[in-house]
Amino acid sequence: xxxxxxxxxxxxxxxxxxxxxxxxxxxxxxxxxxxxxxxxxxxxxxxxxxxxxxxxxxxxxxxxxxxxxxxxxxxxxxxxxxxxxxxxxxxxxxxxxxxxxxxxxxxxxxxxxxxxxxxxxxxxxxxxxxxxxxxxxxxxxxxxxxxxxxxxxxxxxxxxxxxxxxxxxxxxxxxxxxxxxxxxxxxxxxxxxxxxxxxxxxxxxxxxxxxxxxxxxxxxxxxxxxxxxxxxxxxxxxxxxxxxxxxxxxxxxxxxxxxxxxxxxxxxxxxxxxxxxxxxxxxxxxxxxxxxxxxxxxxxxxxxxxxxxxxxxxxxxxxxxxxxxxxxxxxxxxxxxxxxxxxxxxxxxxxxxxxxxxxxxxxxxxxxxxxxxxxxxxxxxxxxxxxxxxxxxxxxxxxxxxxxxxxxxxxxxxxxxxxxxxxxxxxxxxxxxxxxxxxxxxxxxxxxxxxxxxxxxxxxxxxxxxxxxxxxxxxxxxxxxxxxxxxxxxxxxxxxxxxxxxxxxxxxxxxxxxxxxxxxxxxxxxxxxxxxxxxxxxxxxxxxxxxxxxxxxxxxxxxxxxxxxxxxxxxxxxxxxxxxxxxxxxxxxxxxxxxxxxxxxxxxxxxxxxxxxxxxxxxxxxx
Amino acid sequence: xxxxxxxxxxxxxxxxxxxxxxxxxxxxxxxxxxxxxxxxxxxxxxxxxxxxxxxxxxxxxxxxxxxxxxxxxxxxxxxxxxxxxxxxxxxxxxxxxxxxxxxxxxxxxxxxxxxxxxxxxxxxxxxxxxxxxxxxxxxxxxxxxxxxxxxxxxxxxxxxxxxxxxxxxxxxxxxxxxxxxxxxxxxxxxxxxxxxxxxxxxxxxxxxxxxxxxxxxxxxxxxxxxxxxxxxxxxxxxxxxxxxxxxxxxx
Numbered sequence: 001x002x003x004x005x006x007x008x009x010x011x012x013x014x015x016x017x018x019x020x021x022x023x024x025x026x027x028x029x030x031x032x033x034x035x036x037x038x039x040x041x042x043x044x045x046x047x048x049x050x051x052x053x054x055x056x057x058x059x060x061x062x063x064x065x066x067x068x069x070x071x072x073x074x075x076x077x078x079x080x081x082x083x084x085x086x087x088x089x090x091x092x093x094x095x096x097x098x099x100x101x102x103x104x105x106x107x108x109x110x111x112x113x114x115x116x117x118x119x120x121x122x123x124x125x126x127x128x129x130x131x132x133x134x135x136x137x138x139x140x141x142x143x144x145x146x147x148x149x150x151x152x153x154x155x156x157x158x159x160x161x162x163x164x165x166x167x168x169x170x171x172x173x174x175x176x177x178x179x180x181x182x183x184x185x186x187x188x189x190x191x192x193x194x195x196x197x198x199x200x201x202x203x204x205x206x207x208x209x210x211x212x213x214x215x216x217x218x219x220x221x222x223x224x225x226x227x228x229x230x231x232x233x234x235x236x237x238x239x240x241x242x243x244x245x246x247x248x249x250x251x252x253x254x255x256x257x258x259x260x261x262x263x264x265x266x267x268x269x270x271x272x273x274x275x276x277x278x279x280x281x282x283x284x285x286x287x288x289x290x291x292x293x294x295x296x297x298x299x300x301x302x303x304x305x306x307x308x309x310x311x312x313x314x315x316x317x318x319x320x321x322x323x324x325x326x327x328x329x330x331x332x333x334x335x336x337x338x339x340x341x342x343x344x345x346x347x348x349x350x351x352x353x354x355x356x357x358x359x360x361x362x363x364x365x366x367x368x369x370x371x372x373x374x375x376x377x378x379x380x381x382x383x384x385x386x387x388x389x390x391x392x393x394x395x396x397x398x399x400x401x402x403x404x405x406x407x408x409x410x411x412x413x414x415x416x417x418x419x420x421x422x423x424x425x426x427x428x429x430x431x432x433x434x435x436x437x438x439x440x441x442x443x444x445x446x447x448x449x450x451x452x453x454x455x456x457x458x459x460x461x462x463x464x465x466x467x468x469x470x471x472x473x474x475x476x477x478x479x480x481x482x483x484x485x486x487x488x489x490x491x492x493x494x495x496x497x498x499x500x501x502x503x504x505x506x507x508x509x510x511x512x513x514x515x516x517x518x519x520x521x522x523x524x525x526x527x528x529x530x531x532x533x534x535x536x537x538x539x540x541x542x543x544x545x546x547x548x549x550x551x552x553x554x555x556x557x558x559x560x561x562x563x564x565x566x567x568x569x570x571x572x573x574x575x576x577x578x579x580x581x582x583x584x585x586x587x588x589x590x591x592x593x594x595x596x597x598x599x600x601x602x603x604x605x606x607x608x609x610x611x612x613x614x615x616x617x618x619x620x621x622x623x
Numbered sequence: 624x625x626x627x628x629x630x631x632x633x634x635x636x637x638x639x640x641x642x643x644x645x646x647x648x649x650x651x652x653x654x655x656x657x658x659x660x661x662x663x664x665x666x667x668x669x670x671x672x673x674x675x676x677x678x679x680x681x682x683x684x685x686x687x688x689x690x691x692x693x694x695x696x697x698x699x700x701x702x703x704x705x706x707x708x709x710x711x712x713x714x715x716x717x718x719x720x721x722x723x724x725x726x727x728x729x730x731x732x733x734x735x736x737x738x739x740x741x742x743x744x745x746x747x748x749x750x751x752x753x754x755x756x757x758x759x760x761x762x763x764x765x766x767x768x769x770x771x772x773x774x775x776x777x778x779x780x781x782x783x784x785x786x787x788x789x790x791x792x793x794x795x796x797x798x799x800x801x802x803x804x805x806x807x808x809x810x811x812x813x814x815x816x817x818x819x820x821x822x823x824x825x826x827x828x829x830x831x832x833x834x835x836x837x838x839x840x841x842x843x844x845x846x847x848x849x850x851x852x853x854x855x856x857x858x859x860x861x862x863x864x865x866x867x868x869x870x871x872x873x874x
Binding site: 107 | 636650651653654663664665669671672673674676677678680682683697699720722724726728731734735740742750751752753754755762766767768769797801804807
């Protein structure tokens with residue numbers, strides 16, 4: 001293969017992934033004067049961000065003026081079971097309001113309060129109504145705003161261009177090997193920095209809310225380039241996915257349904273969440289239906305209904321109902337908003353849920369309850385990054401959004417993902433610009449590396465015969481659903497890892513039939529390589545963490561274990577090519593942050609109220 | 624329980640192609656996209672088609688199903704008569720790349736021609752204010768998932784000359800969403816009239832009929848834009864004033 005004959009494009013920085021994080025990063029890079037290329041394997045505006053429904057969390061204080069970044073920070077740490085990277089949780093809570101306001105400056109049209117400000121809704125784990133939203137299509141609003149703003153910022157958009165491998169020069173990023181899907185031709189993107197914004201790897205599971213794109217490309221590329229993956233054992237199962245009909249199993253039902261009053265019922269009609277309130281949240285959760293109803297009616301002295309506990313708690317509670325024989329006809333539980341709100345309200349606040357159920361399940365949610373159950377939704381873990389700059393341990397490699405680890409710890413609060421994208425997308429852009437300013441000679445990837453990347457990519461096409469990649473993918477999904485699911489044991493995980501190793505050997509000989517031009521089978525064959533790496537890393541990390549915390553539940557190690565609060569599980573590729581998993585000690589938290597996170601809620605509320613009185617108007621909101 | 628269905632799927636490239644026949648076993652509740660993905664994974668691994676969210680939210684799986692432009696993920700198999708065979712082909716208004724995938728880049732170029740949102744100054748407290756009743760209409764337009772089905776049925780866009788003259792319904796409602804945005808401080812009405820081809824639309828409402836988001840493209844978006852042009856350029860009083868003072872000319 002003659003490298004000189006391959007198309008080459010040069011940029012200062014290449015952003016891989018065009019969801020909220022990638023778009024925000026590209027906008028920042030352009031604003032800082034960098035020649036920026038944005039690579040997306042789909043068309044612009046189709047990334048999984050469009051699926052986000054409920055909203056983006058930011059302590060704007062528009063609906064409840066008592067909100068403050070410190071309380072958002074405390075909620076995030078408690079939701080993450082204190083395993084979050086403290087500094088990331090702080091940055092996120094402090095900067096989210098500014099980033100959300102900025103979207104409005106770029107044309108976003110959020111739902112409004114009566115005073116004409118951005119409205120905010122209640123969500124699980126958030127003390128106050130905090131989620132800026134647009135009905136139940138907030139992700140679409142975010143992506144379209146960033147897209148329409150972005151196309152005028154001067155960065156190049158490379159659509160339907162799939163990144164294959166990172167190119168390095170002496171341990172520093174030097175570019176990306178990629179291919180154009182529409183022609184099947186290769187392209188070398190030469191650059192001094194790469195920002196990964198590629199999302200998670202939910203497609204390794206069968207029951208998932210994720211689109212086909214969620215194949216862990218960025219995680220796997222970073223791993224191969226020598227970066228570290230952290231907290232991968234924490235895979236979030238969203239408590240409410242559709243369960244029927246089978247063809248839509250896993251599709252998300254927004255938490256906004258519960259935020260707007262929806263309740264969970266078992267087959268006996270009981271609100272079973274009242275029996276599943278963890279001690280940590282008992283003082284902030286209603287203990288009777290009467291109190292929960294008063295909260296919904298707006299009583300400020302009533303505590304939040306238990307349906308709004310964090311996602312890990314609700315998902316496990318639903319599983320338990322089903323397991324103990326109190327499930328709905330198709331193996332979920334019932335989510336009822338029809339008896340709680342007027343039909344008009346439901347259609348106005350939850351329009352896409354209304355249409356989704358009517359058109360895909362023939363259920364009118366203004367009249368009947370929905371059947372819902374847990375679905376693999378989100379990776380809390382991902383690429384290990386510096387909190388302030390989003391840089392990995394590989395020079396010039398940055399990661400932001402879902403593919404980066406740290407903000408969410410052991411469990412993510414709903415609404416903290418969309419705000420994560422814009423806060424850390426912006427920071428990654430800035431981080432890359434700072435890095436490039438300090439970079440001497442531009443790194444250059446040698447020809448042998450480029451040739452090897454493309455040779456590897458064409459192997460599935462050139463092989464005489466081999467297994468069907470689609471069917472291998474289905475096998476992987478069955479394996480992960482059963483061995484690395486919501487509840488885990490050492491025996492199941494060990495067996496899962498063995499089966500994954502056997503599957504990996506078969507993936508290495510997969511055959512893509514047909515030509516290279518727009519061939520989804522070839523794409524699937526390449527994606528399988530990434531998925532299998534990430535699946536194995538998740539299983540190994542889950543085996544190492546011998547406790548149950550947040551989204552990681554071990555039947556053989558029940559409950560949180562204090563000694564495990566000291567460690568993150570980190571995966572990296574060893575010099576011999578084998579996957580290394582180790583416990584990495586966490587640094588001591590900054591004293592002030594630890595104090596805030598561990599404060600009682602009343603004390604903290606008094607503290608921020610005092611600050612607000614002493615401070616000029618609104619400055620307390622943004623810290 | 625399992626039911627078999629026959630599909631005719633257009634296979635080919637810019638150089639040409641033809642329909643190929645497939646049989647697929649269905650499960651209850653399936654949509655057309657499920658059937659196509661099953662054909663792809665079992666029989667035709669290189670069958671090219673676009674899809675992402677599979678829940679009607681991203682607008683990727685636009686195609687023509689039995690002659691109607693539709694989202695494959697939102698078209699349930701039980702809307703067809705028993706034993707009816709299903710014909711699937713790519714959108715007709717755009718050049719075929721491969722099988723069911725068309726080159727949509729023209730649409731992305733049109734978007735770039737529209738001048739971006741330009742915010743008004745913030746209030747004294749440093750914040751923007753706008754009210755729900757003033758944004759309801761804009762939010763309706765912003766539901767658009769860019770499936771481009773409206774572009775596909777727009778008879779103006781069915782040929783190259785039309786595409787040179789008119790941005791199409793998708794971008795008319797984008798323009799409407801900017802023009803009706805309470806915080807926007809720009810004026811795109813001259814562009815709409817002079818460059819973006821609003822006069823080409825003769826309001827047949829085909830676009831509105833196919834919109835999966837049920838946006839009132841014609842009545843709520845295109846017609847009000849046309850009215851603004853009429854008010855500005857063809858209002859008799861303004862035309863006289865324009866001749867006298869040299870403003871608002873060009874009617």
